[in-house]
Amino acid sequence: MNYEELLETRDARQTNKVRLPYGYFYKRLIDGKYSNFVEFHDELSDNIAFNECIRKQCEALSQIKNKYQLRFTPNEGDDGIYAVAVEPGNYLTIEQLLNDSPAIVAKGDFMESVVSDLVNLTTELHQQGIQYLCFSPNNVLARKSDNTVRLLLHGSFFLPLKSQEEMFDGVEDYVAPEVMAEGKADDRSDVYSLAKFIDYLYASSGLPFELKQVIKKATSENPEDRYASVQDLYKAMKNRRNIRRTGTIAAVALAIALIVVGLFFEMLPNTEPVEFVKPVEEPVEESLLDDGFDPLTELGPDADSATIAKAIQDYMMNDSDRVDEKKMREFQAKAEQIFRKQYTKAADVILSKIYNNERMNNNEKNFKATSEEVMKELVQKQRELAANSALSDETAQRIASEIIEQLTEKKKAELSKKSNLGFQNDNQE
Structure with a gap:
């Protein structure tokens, strides 16, 4: 298979069925146009209680005007609701998106926009008493044109079912323990699932150190030990990032200065070796750290890199506000x-x-x-x-x-x- 054939195969595959926790998402050609459908697993579509849950959800979500919430219409047959027709658009799962373009996680504000959009939509849904419950990579959709997220069916509507295993088959790790074990859920259940999803987004590059404690708290087994809302989770993430950025700015400045100074002296022409007596090393006088002292110019060209580095460090530690922007x-x-x-x-x-x-x-x-x-x-x-x-x-x-x-x-x-x-x-x- 050459490169062009590979691209054609990839594009053709996008019309095939993609597995979701509760069924398959696919496109169907009707009257010359492609329409989106989700076909449910047989064990769900044959369940009378599941059919009723779909009807109630369709009615409730019609009142949600958020653009990140997908609308749908039930398709009923002789045996009940076997599928739903989803609003027009070219969508794929987050799992597909990252498999096809893994480098996208490093692009601009992709990570920030995905998380913030999910937090805003979930907060609005929580105000209506609705929980999503399963933010798994194959249950969160993205619009292909701009990679913005979309949500479809919400798990809290299916809590009346006797068992949640059929509803969340294969994605149990992304569902809070109390949902799977007891069929009970609240806003903290979404905190757990969203934190698992965020951890997945950082799988290729590794979860930043400052977020590890935040994710650990959000995924606690006991709901009471988690953040009270997804907004609290989001705020904790932003606060940890700001603390780290503030705490490391001086260290980064010093490191950059040392690297540039080191490269400068590395590029100087070599001189003939001469014998000399090494002078006794003297500490940098505190008087040098008076206002106006610039360690890169006032120590002179004869100072070695170690002396300059020490002077810069003392200079910054003496008053970090005086660092030249x-x-x-x-x-x-x-x-x-x-x-x-x-x-x-x-x-x-x-x-x-x-x-x-x-x-x-x-x-x-x-x-x-x-x-x-x-x-x-x-x-x-x-x-x-x-x-x-x-x-x-x-x-x-x-x-x-x-x-x-x-x-x-x-x-x-x-x-x-x-x-x-x-x-x-x-x-x-």
Whole structure:
């Protein structure tokens, strides 16, 4: 299978059935137009209580005007409701989205917008006494045009069923324990499930350290130990991020300064070695830390990097408010430039492992497996170079995403060009 055939196969697959916890989501061609449907599992559609739950939910959700809530209409047959017709649009599950484009998690504000949109919609639903209960990757949809999230059927309407196992088959890890064990739920049940979903979003890059305690509390077995609402969960996440950002800004500034100063002295021309007597090291005088002292200029060109580093550290610890913002930006720009150059070179080599004629002729399963390995290698290289360049995770992810997208498009174009040339040569022969 060549690259063009692989793309055609992927596009064709999007009209096939996609498994949801309670059924299958698919498109059907009717009068020349594709319509969205969810076909329920037989054990659910044959259940009279389930049919009644669908009717009540359809009526209740008609009052919800939030654009992130999908509308639907029940399709009834002789044996009851076997499917629902979903409003028009091109949708896919979050699981599909991340499988097809794993680098999207590092793009702009994707993570922030997904979480904030879900929190806002869930808060509105909670005010109506409705809980979603299962934020699993294959139960949260996204609109393909802009990757904004959509929710469909809400679990709290199905609590009257005798067992929740048929409703949440295969996604039990994303459902709060009290729902599965007792069939009971409240707003804290959604706190649990949403936290599990957030943990999934960070699966490729790793959950940030400052969020680990937040997620741990939100997924406590005892509902009383969790956050009271999804808004409280969201606020806790933002507060932890702000605390970390404030606490590390001085350390980042110092690290960037040391790297730039070190590179400067590395680039100086080598001089002939001469014999000399090493002077006794003297500590930097406290008087040097008076207002107006600039450690990068006033120590002179003869000072070694260790002395400069020590002076900068003392300077910043003495009064962090006096750090020159202009120099900070210069250091940041230089560090980003170094990271961009090194990561471009490394990513080009890594991406060549899948974007070549040999890999393009592999079957879909092998191609996907290789792609996952390559993405892990790209993330690992990003972390390694970011640490060496003293860049924050957010900045490194942004730059890495831009580079990966540029290189991917470039390699696709090159492969397409080679494929066309090969086709022309075959015709001439």
